[in-house]
Amino acid sequence: MPDTADFLRLEKLQVHFPIQGGLFDRVLGRPAGTVRAVDGIDLDVGRGEIVALVGESGSGKTTVGRVITKLAHPTGGRLLFEGHDMTSERGASALRPYRHRVQMIFQDAYQALNPRHTVFDIVAEPLRSLRLVKNDTQLAERVSEALASAGLNPPGDFFARFPHELSGGQRQRVVIAGALAVRPELIVADEPVSMLDVSIRSQILQVLVDLRDKHNMALLFITHDLPLAWLIADRIAVLYLGRLVEIGRADDITFNPRHPYTVALSNATPKVRVGVSHIDLPALEGEVPSAARIPKGCRFHPRCPMAIDRCRQEDPPAVEVGPQHMSACWRAGEVKARSELLGVARSSSVEPLERRLVSSLVKDRCRSSISAEAGVPDLPDPIRGP
């Protein structure tokens, strides 16, 4: 297990956005309220660890990523990097050493590349801004290296291209290359594959996993896709309305969830084999409530199929429900009982679409986790055959 002590730590992180009221409200000094995008999150990421942040839209997962990359400023709590408090550091020059070590991969590769810059300029930008190279030869070398490790070969062919001349997968690789160029120690990847065709997702994921293996780089992988998180991550943190509801090892969260929301999330994933029915909870109804009006008590209770009176009154704290496994639910114990009843269903309940498509990556995972546990025979590789 990677060393989690003091690499990246979020302590009670809060990001509240004030709602801009109308002129009338402002004149009368009436407060217009706040949107509590992130509302008290504690999270550790270890050196070389892949942590997935999972949640629906509006759960605050992107905001957490933006706080870590210093694009958004927290209104409360602390952001610690190797024990240094980075919460209130601002300004491009003050943040340079931090930027050198923490980079970001953006979700929408169409938007994340300046249409008027060439691929070379795009990838070279952090190297120039952070003053990491001495001369142009070195710059060209570093850019080539970054493009090559993001899978754009031969790198020289891409130097003079403009973003509109590239395919979606190539653009995402350019975004990744831009983050890699500075050789960071932590990359925040905000849904790096959600805009891509399913056929190239696995290649991009492979690039990310390779980086961890080769350079011991930590990765905070933000996604709304639980099976994808399970594929790539060591640990998964599930977010709901700006709060962590469950965190634990990827396998625990996927096969042994202790929070009704996590269960609901995994139920919401399309299954390939629909043989045995899955964990016996009705699907979620409704939408995530507005972060400007967070419900009293447990913030999940209006949509929770297991809600009791206590949930409506008191906010549940995160409690340890297993090794490295925390859940913020008053009835965490009961969630366990229900899912164990259906232990047999496990192997088939996590048969998401992705797993058939992400070939090599999946096979490692399948062998180490499911097949060993539930005794499922090796799945034939859909691409290369059995």
Place this chain on the structure above:
Amino acid sequence: MSESTVQSLSRGRTRALKNFLRQFLGHGGAQLGLLCLVLFLVMAAVPNILVGPLQTAINATGDFLASPSSQHLLGTDEVGRDVLNLVVHGARISLTIALLATVISLIVGTTVGMTAGYFGRWVDDWLMRLTDFFFVMPSFVLALVITPVVLEVMGRGGEILGFRPSLFVIIVVIGMTSWAFVARIVRSQTLSLRERTFIDRARVAGSSNLSIMVRHILPNLVPQIAANGALVVAGAIYVETSLSFLGLGDPLQPSWGTLLSLAQSAGAASAGAWWYLGAPGLCVLTVSLSFVLIGNALDDTFNPRRRVIP
């Protein structure tokens, strides 16, 4: 950087430029506008070769208010100067004033608009109030007030930055009253650009605010600036003409507006000397029109979505 890299980089730029030129020159309006403009630029560049030195009352060659003939293609004015000679020499003054005023207006407007849009909040509030102030200020009134004061202080003879005071005042006044329009357009475009993800990416890459503005926002503003710049030139020519017509021009360096003013005071309209009024008037019209045509063509070329609508 290796040599091949430099080569391939410049090849990419050349290709983009070629594409742009092909689209731009395919535009009928742009062709017409450029043709007229080149004609007038040649006139402005070498007036002495085309029509000889500027005629004054002393070296005037013709009759008074003679109608067009083979000797004087555009007739003569009330002191016998050749109108063609005056119009060709006027091109240099008119175009210089218009282009310099546009440069001032674009530099000020872009800086103010981009700063306001990028930083937002109180910077935006203050800069936009300042813009509003210049927006509502009528250039005529401002020029009418400033010009006599400057002329009084400097005298007509001196020079400010190589310009005769009255020309300089007109340039500055036109520049200062037309930038507000540019600032508003640049600000609105900056507001939308700054929310784009590539600005966030630049920030994560460690770029400073100044570098983000210069390297990321400004290049994306070029289409708006170029297209509106052409319109600002047209407006500047028009304002210059009007100011000179009101007598604020420099009689020793006649622009088209000054000629119109002279024609008016010589009673050209009532005397039936259509050539005296018509020649400079037509020049003003043609140059303004060609800048507007070029501006519209640039706008169309830079904005592919507009091309869909006929």
